[in-house]
Amino acid sequence: MFTIATWNINSVRLRAGLVTRLLSEEAPDILCLQECKSPVEKIPAQLFHDAGYRWMVARGQRGYNGVAILSRLPISDAGDRDYARLGHARHVAARLENGVTIHNLYVPAGGDIPDREVNLKFGQKLDFLTEMRDAFHADRPSRSILVGDLNIAPREDDVWSHKALLKVVSHTPVEVEHLLAAQDAGHWVDITRQDIPEGPLFSWWSYRNRDWDASDRGRRLDHIWASADIAAAGHASRVLRPVRGWEQPSDHVPVVAAFDLDV
DNA sequence: ATGGTTGAATATCAA
Numbered sequence: 001m002f003t004i005a006t007w008n009i010n011s012v013r014l015r016a017g018l019v020t021r022l023l024s025e026e027a028p029d030i031l032c033l034q035e036c037k038s039p040v041e042k043i044p045a046q047l048f049h050d051a052g053y054r055w056m057v058a059r060g061q062r063g064y065n066g067v068a069i070l071s072r073l074p075i076s077d078a079g080d081r082d083y084a085r086l087g088h089a090r091h092v093a094a095r096l097e098n099g100v101t102i103h104n105l106y107v108p109a110g111g112d113i114p115d116r117e118v119n120l121k122f123g124q125k126l127d128f129l130t131e132m133r134d135a136f137h138a139d140r141p142s143r144s145i146l147v148g149d150l151n152i153a154p155r156e157d158d159v160w161s162h163k164a165l166l167k168v169v170s171h172t173p174v175e176v177e178h179l180l181a182a183q184d185a186g187h188w189v190d191i192t193r194q195d196i197p198e199g200p201l202f203s204w205w206s207y208r209n210r211d212w213d214a215s216d217r218g219r220r221l222d223h224i225w226a227s228a229d230i231a232a233a234g235h236a237s238r239v240l241r242p243v244r245g246w247e248q249p250s251d252h253v254p255v256v257a258a259f260d261l262d263v
Numbered sequence: 264a265t266g267g268t269t270g271a272a273t274a275t276c277a278a
Contacts, residue, residue, distance in 0.1 A: 011270055035278085037271065063271050109278050207268040251269080251278085
């Protein structure tokens with residue numbers, strides 16, 4: 001058995017202390033981070049190493065984006081893809097010794113206006129998802145886990161108000177359609193919803209709310225998927241809501257799952 | 264309809 005967590009950390013250097021707190025309190029075998037906002041060489045890898053996470057596979061750039069996989073189980077670098085040719089550090093993959101591949105993704109947020117004719121970023125988001133679909137169609141994943149900030153809340157109960165968010169980027173029908181097409185192409189199973197089929201499970205709350213907890217205007221943007229061949233091994237999903245209340249928090253909280261597979 | 268906050272890098276851009 002092993003456990004895996006995904007967390008958009010919104011600066012791995014500013015929040016290195018929150019990362020070590022999570023490693024200490026939750027001790028996932030693997031932690032996938034997004035929005036590290038750091039070149040790889042400036043990620044505090046030694047700190048994580050000293051906390052028992054001796055392996056790291058990462059991609060980074062100055063100021064924006066950035067993804068990292070920390071692990072206390074041995075992992076090897078399994079490459080990356082530049083979906084939609086944006087030149088951004090938004091994907092990295094690692095492989096466990098048991099042959100399981102971990103994909104860590106940070107899908108573009110997509111800007112404010114959900115119309116690719118007037119908002120370049122929205123088009124890039126859709127293109128990114130289309131290329132994910134095509135890649136999974138060309139090479140159907142097996143013994144694979146895909147996690148990350150997918151920046152889309154696909155279901156009605158993945159947002160605080162389906163009606164209010166239908167025209168808000170992250171919950172528009174065209175985005176949901178693109179996300180589900182990528183999921184279907186890879187025969188990916190949403191492990192969080194396999195475990196917890198109904199009800200709100202928000203993983204993100206805006207910084208712009210006076211009281212995130214009381215108003216609870218959240219969205220489920222962070223996901224854990226598994227390829228169909230290993231989906232039955234996934235269980236014990238959790239969304240760590242209290243982390244949003246930690247000192248100087250990220251606007252996202254970790255999502256966790258366990259897999260009953262030999263390591 | 265609007266504005267609200269945060270981080271990186273240092274004037275804005277991205278989220």
